[in-house]
Amino acid sequence: MNNNKVLHYYILSDSIGETAQKVAKASFAQFPNVTTVSHKYTFISNHETLQSILEDANEHDGLVFMTIADAELAKFAEKYCIKTGLxxxxxxxxFTLEIARRLETEPSAISGAQYELSEDYFDRIRAMEFCLAYDDGKDPKGLREAEIVILGISRTGKTPLSMYLGTLGYKVANLPLIPEKEVTPILYEIDPKKVIGLTNSSAVINKHRESRMKEYGIGTGSKYASKTRVNEELEYAHKIYEELGCPIINVSDRSIEESASIVMEVMNLPQRI
Amino acid sequence: MNNNKVLHYYILSDSIGETAQKVAKASFAQFPNVTTVSHKYTFISNHETLQSILEDANEHDGLVFMTIADAELAKFAEKYCIKTGLxxxxxxxxFTLEIARRLETEPSAISGAQYELSEDYFDRIRAMEFCLAYDDGKDPKGLREAEIVILGISRTGKTPLSMYLGTLGYKVANLPLIPEKEVTPILYEIDPKKVIGLTNSSAVINKHRESRMKEYGIGTGSKYASKTRVNEELEYAHKIYEELGCPIINVSDRSIEESASIVMEVMNLPQRI
Structure with a gap:
């Protein structure tokens, strides 16, 4: 086994290369020990540039992850690779070839076509601004207009999850649960189907809180980060989740993307972005 | 040409299907007139589930975009498709096969391995929280700690761009430019290399502002949305960009992803997510 080999990989795109980057990342994730060197080239628009990048990739024996919409450029790259073994x-x-065959039509060959500006785009901007305006219970009135309402005690990841869902085009409001602070009555007026309760293991929350206290320059041993306090808060949160009858998502060991994906599945939300 | 055909497509993954979704979106973007029906199946973990999804896809003559890390499951899907022509x-x-060949090792076959929790993950959460804390010039002190400082007049898209860059793991602060309000002196103390000035065509800003005014229930014809005012503000912004010597990005006709990609390129920032 040769795990010390350095693998050069190339992201080539006539747009921003986001799709190719995702595939590269998912592929390399299967080889946690491999050292990779990334070469990224975006907005490629002519043969000369493409040729010189492919030559460089060939010299490094690189793997090329490519999304080129322009048929001429794509063909040029293909020929080069057949010739050299890159x-x-x-x-x-x-997929574009198969769709073209089925529809008896040609692809538009417009690079970055998935990012086109449209009404959807403005809706997405509005969603992101909404998430910001109604983060952390800033204004409980947001609960009415929100498509998703996220509840949770401190350090369960409400804000990053809301922000990420915002970039996907959903209007999210999040509300912190604090035993000493009565929840807004609006929470009991809205559709519980759009409410999600976050939970996590008390050990993980504890770790997050300790680290937050350190950032604030406060040592360990505060009440906020104590296990008793975290358990007390979790108990309080679960009581509210039960009252509302809302679904509960345990975010421990889950990335933001995974939690967001579960929220969308649980709430049966359509894909927007 | 048969543009009215409805195309069923299937996102299949043993993780959250984000990569497959990106590829599907990029592919369909080449066929703006095609009507698609999405079927998404995530966290697939056994042959029975996979079989029934593939049967459904076959019945609909669907296109299947798949990311399955588990070699057994992948093989099962492959066999089914060879047999049926799906x-x-x-x-x-x-890519995983090629990497495995080169490294003489097996892929880990862990689904969703790219989302693993790590120190990077906590850094990312911190970045998102940073962007929220220092949005819209809320606290000019953030300019010092930020990795990226975004300037722009109202409705140039500072907030969505900052939020998106935040989800990619960058600490961003943004500062609105208003002719009547003096900019914080901190702006002139920090490294201008980390500052980006946004600009846009006055017509687009005007349209954004009119729409914002409508949301607020204010009719057209306000000073805020007047062309003279927008031009006055743009002139003021460009004067500051010149003083700072910072790069300027024109965001007109650009999506958030594209603008973010340009910011990263201009500032030569490493890929984080």
Whole structure:
């Protein structure tokens, strides 16, 4: 086994290369011990640039993750790779070819076409601004207009989850639960189907809180970060979740993307972005 | 040309299906007139589930965008497709197979491995919280600690761009420029290399402002949304950009992803997510 090999990989795109980057990341995640060197080239628009990048990739024996919408450029890259043996996949091509065959039509070959500005785009901006305006219970009135309402005690990750869902186009309001502070009555007026309760293991919350206290320059041993306090708060949160009858998501060992995906599944939300 | 055909597509993943979704979106973007029906199945963990999804996809003559890390499951899907002629690509497989060959090792076959929790993950959460704390010039002290400082007049998209960069793990502060309000002296103390000035065509800003005024229930014709005012503000902003010597990004006709990609390129920032 040769785990010390350094693997050069190339992200090539006539747009921003986001799709190719995702595939590269998912592929490399299967090889946690491999050292990779990333080379990223975006907005490629002519043969000369493409040729010189492919030559560089070939010299480094690189893996090329490519999304090129322009058929001429894609063909040029393909020819180069057949000739040299360079490993390169145009990730969208198998699909665009198949769709073109089925529809008896040609792809538009417009690079970055998925990012086009439209009414959806403005809706997305509005969603992101909404999430910011109604973060952390800043204004409980947001609960009425929100599509998703996220509840949780301190350090359960309400804010990052809301922000991420915001970038996906959903209007999210989040509300912190604190035993000493009565929850807004609005929470009991809105549709519980749009409410999600976050929970986590008390050990993880504890760790988060300790680290937050350190950032604030406060040593360990505060009441906020004590296990008794965390358990007390969790108990209080679960009482509220039960009253509302809302679904509960345990975010321990889950990334923001995974938690967001579960929220969308549980709430049966349509894909927007 | 048969543009009215409805195309069913399937996102299949043993993780959250984000990578497959990106590829699907990029592929369909090439066919703006095609009507698609999305079927998404995530966290697939056994043959029975996979079989029934593939059968459904086959009945609908669907296109299958797949990211399955588990080798057994992937093989099962592949066999099914060869037998039935169903169009299905396991997007990460060409790469994982090639990497495995080169490294003489097996992929870990852990689904969703790219989302693993780590110190990077906590850094990312901190970045998102940072962006929220220092949005819209809320606290000019954030300019010092920020990795990216975004300037712009009202409705140039500072907030969504900051939030998106935040989800990518960068600490961003943004500061609105208003002719009547003196900018914080901190702006002139920090490294201008980390400052980005946003600009846009006055027509687009005008449209944004009119729409914002409508949301507020204010009719057209306000000073805020007047062309003279927008031009006056843009002139003021460009004067400051010149003083600072910071790069300027024109965000007109650019999506958030594209603008973010340009920011990262201009500032030569490493990829984090």
């Amino acid at each position: 490993i390169c996949y145009n990730l969208i091509q198998p | 169009i299905c690509y396991n997007l990460i497989q060409p």
